[in-house]
Amino acid sequence: xxxxxxxxxxxxxxxxxxxxxxxxxPDASRHAEGFNPLCGDHxxxxxxxxxxxxxxxxxxxxxxxxxxxxxxxxxxxxxGKTKAEAEEIFRRFHELVxxxxxxxxxxxxxxxxxxxxxxxxxxxxYPVRVKCATLAWHTLHAALEGSQQPVSxx
Amino acid sequence: xxxxxxxxxxxxxAPRSGSARFDVERIRQDFPILRQQVHGHxxxxxxxxxxxxxxxxxxxxVRNYYERDNANIHRGVHFLSxxxxxxxxxxxxxxxxxxxxxxxxxxxFVRGTTEAINLVAQTYGRKHVAEGDxxxxxxxxxxxNIVPWQILCEEKGAHLRVAPIDDRGELLVDEFEKLLGPRxxxxxxxxxxxxxxxxxxxxxxxxxxxxxxxxVLVDGAQAAPHVQIDVQALGCDFYAFSGHKVYGPTxxxxxxxxxxxxxxxxxxxxxxxxxxSVTFEKTTYNKLPHKFEAGTPDISGxxxxxxxxxYVKGLGLDEIAAHEEDLLAxxxxxxxxxPDIRLIGTAPHxxxxxxxxxxxxxxxxxGTILDQEGIAVRTGHHCAQPVMQRFNVPATVRASFALYxxxxxxxxxxxxxxxxxxxxx
Numbered sequence: 001x002x003x004x005x006x007x008x009x010x011x012x013x014x015x016x017x018x019x020x021x022x023x024x025x026p027d028a029s030r031h032a033e034g035f036n037p038l039c040g041d042h043x044x045x046x047x048x049x050x051x052x053x054x055x056x057x058x059x060x061x062x063x064x065x066x067x068x069x070x071x072x073x074x075x076x077x078x079x080g081k082t083k084a085e086a087e088e089i090f091r092r093f094h095e096l097v098x099x100x101x102x103x104x105x106x107x108x109x110x111x112x113x114x115x116x117x118x119x120x121x122x123x124x125x126y127p128v129r130v131k132c133a134t135l136a137w138h139t140l141h142a143a144l145e146g147s148q149q150p151v152s153x154x
Numbered sequence: 155x156x157x158x159x160x161x162x163x164x165x166x167x168a169p170r171s172g173s174a175r176f177d178v179e180r181i182r183q184d185f186p187i188l189r190q191q192v193h194g195h196x197x198x199x200x201x202x203x204x205x206x207x208x209x210x211x212x213x214x215x216v217r218n219y220y221e222r223d224n225a226n227i228h229r230g231v232h233f234l235s236x237x238x239x240x241x242x243x244x245x246x247x248x249x250x251x252x253x254x255x256x257x258x259x260x261x262x263f264v265r266g267t268t269e270a271i272n273l274v275a276q277t278y279g280r281k282h283v284a285e286g287d288x289x290x291x292x293x294x295x296x297x298x299n300i301v302p303w304q305i306l307c308e309e310k311g312a313h314l315r316v317a318p319i320d321d322r323g324e325l326l327v328d329e330f331e332k333l334l335g336p337r338x339x340x341x342x343x344x345x346x347x348x349x350x351x352x353x354x355x356x357x358x359x360x361x362x363x364x365x366x367x368x369x370v371l372v373d374g375a376q377a378a379p380h381v382q383i384d385v386q387a388l389g390c391d392f393y394a395f396s397g398h399k400v401y402g403p404t405x406x407x408x409x410x411x412x413x414x415x416x417x418x419x420x421x422x423x424x425x426x427x428x429x430x431s432v433t434f435e436k437t438t439y440n441k442l443p444h445k446f447e448a449g450t451p452d453i454s455g456x457x458x459x460x461x462x463x464x465y466v467k468g469l470g471l472d473e474i475a476a477h478e479e480d481l482l483a484x485x486x487x488x489x490x491x492x493p494d495i496r497l498i499g500t501a502p503h504x505x506x507x508x509x510x511x512x513x514x515x516x517x518x519x520x521g522t523i524l525d526q527e528g529i530a531v532r533t534g535h536h537c538a539q540p541v542m543q544r545f546n547v548p549a550t551v552r553a554s555f556a557l558y559x560x561x562x563x564x565x566x567x568x569x570x571x572x573x574x575x576x577x578x579x
Contacts, residue, residue: 039518
């Protein structure tokens with residue numbers, strides 16, 4: 001049995017209660033909406049670019065502890081990164097929470113190259129929660145692509 | 155036709171006397187799936203409004219059919235085909251008695267409630283609803299009693315009207331009545347709300363609709379396992395329910411329709427079985443109920459459903475309802491005593507459902523933590539997003555009860571909620 005503390009790490013709970021960059025960016029270069037129709041989670045991710053790099057990033061919306069903490073930490077990690085770097089971090093984060101990381105040879109499966117995002121490693125033991133952990137990231141991806149269509153996890 | 159409940163194939167099951175004490179521990183023995191551990195805890199299954207577990211008699215009926223009787227129905231002259239046909243038609247008569255329908259021709263086998271509603275929308279609806287007409291539903295519908303009507307209204311240029319509910323989750327009957335009028339061509343409403351548990355005063359609502367000559371379809375998906383259904387007493391024109399929510403197999407359900415209405419509307423799907431004769435120039439449709447059963451149906455599912463309805467009738471719907479009311483009162487009291495819990499749906503007349511939210515904790519997180527304690531609940535919008543919007547919540551936790559649940563399971567739910575608090579402390 002997985003220990004719930006592996007999933008609900010202190011940092012995850014803390015970010016879910018006090019999310020960072022939890023606001024709208026009225027002058028955002030890009031924004032996108034994401035939904036999880038199964039549980040009703042709904043986020044908007046805002047991006048402001050300085051050339052190719054993310055000058056500012058923020059989000060708004062409602063969701064469970066996992067999705068909100070993931071969105072919050074995503075905004076912290078991606079500030080100052082280029083679009084390509086952001087997509088690469090998403091790819092590795094996705095591998096971490098779906099337990100593909102060790103298999104793909106990009107690490108030992110504990111997210112050591114993902115910094116603080118490694119706290120989401122516990123999500124891999126809860127497959128139904130992967131959508132929660134990645135909702136903000138899929139929304140980010142849509143914003144980077146300039147998609148006008150809201151993202152859905154279904 | 156016979157009105158005497160017949161012994162199931164295999165003979166293992168005899169209906170219990172309705173007057174016997176409702177012995178939940180003995181009843182639990184009928185459900186093999188309940189004898190298991192989940193994440194190291196005994197399974198506490200409180201997601202019955204999503205689907206119910208199956209008693210051994212239902213599992214046996216499906217297995218017996220495939221082991222002994224399997225053949226296509228209504229066609230072959232051979233022995234097995236006759237026997238399969240007999241079992242299938244017996245299940246139809248069981249469903250007829252279950253609903254107290256006047257005639258077995260009024261019982262159509264469908265895939266489930268959703269297909270039944272779509273059938274009525276696409277046949278009766280397309281024939282009788284025209285531009286500027288109205289279809290009336292309530293604010294407590296499941297999506298399956300909204301979307302088929304939206305599709306119809308969009309096609310016809312008709313309007314979907316919605317009767318409001320109050321803060322307890324009760325239909326505002328006066329408002330419902332005001333929304334009826336000469337343009338109302340059909341009314342669709344739930345017998346019991348899936349997200350709130352509210353039991354609607356269906357007979358009264360049907361009477362109001364009939365004053366405007368509007369037929370009424372009742373979505374009985376959440377009523378069939380919990381309350382005695384009598385379509386003649388309700389006066390409704392169509393009644394739909396799903397087998398899997400009333401201890402039967404998935405993929406099978408019932409549409410009841412008044413024979414005069416069913417006779418007068420076009421078929422739903424074309425194919426074998428639903429025809430009397432076919433030439434390339436002209437096809438004559440079969441009689442009821444076969445006119446609405448194109449193609450080989452879910453024969454084993456129908457037989458399994460018949461076994462399930464016999465099982466429920468054997469225990470007695472009044473006894474089941476009394477047991478579940480007791481559970482509901484216990485759960486209401488237990489959950490009301492937990493700080494920061496808000497119950498969603500507090501109608502005085504309710505069946506089998508407690509829906510709630512917890513201050514500061516998302517239902518999805520609650521569901522994951524309860525699951526680790528072996529407790530199965532549903533979290534989300536329960537395919538009733540307009541209900542969630544009405545109560546201004548994104549989602550709820552829903553615990554829903556069945557005839558095999560018992561009070562210690564509600565105690566387990568309450569301890570599980572305490573655990574949620576600990577994790578989020």
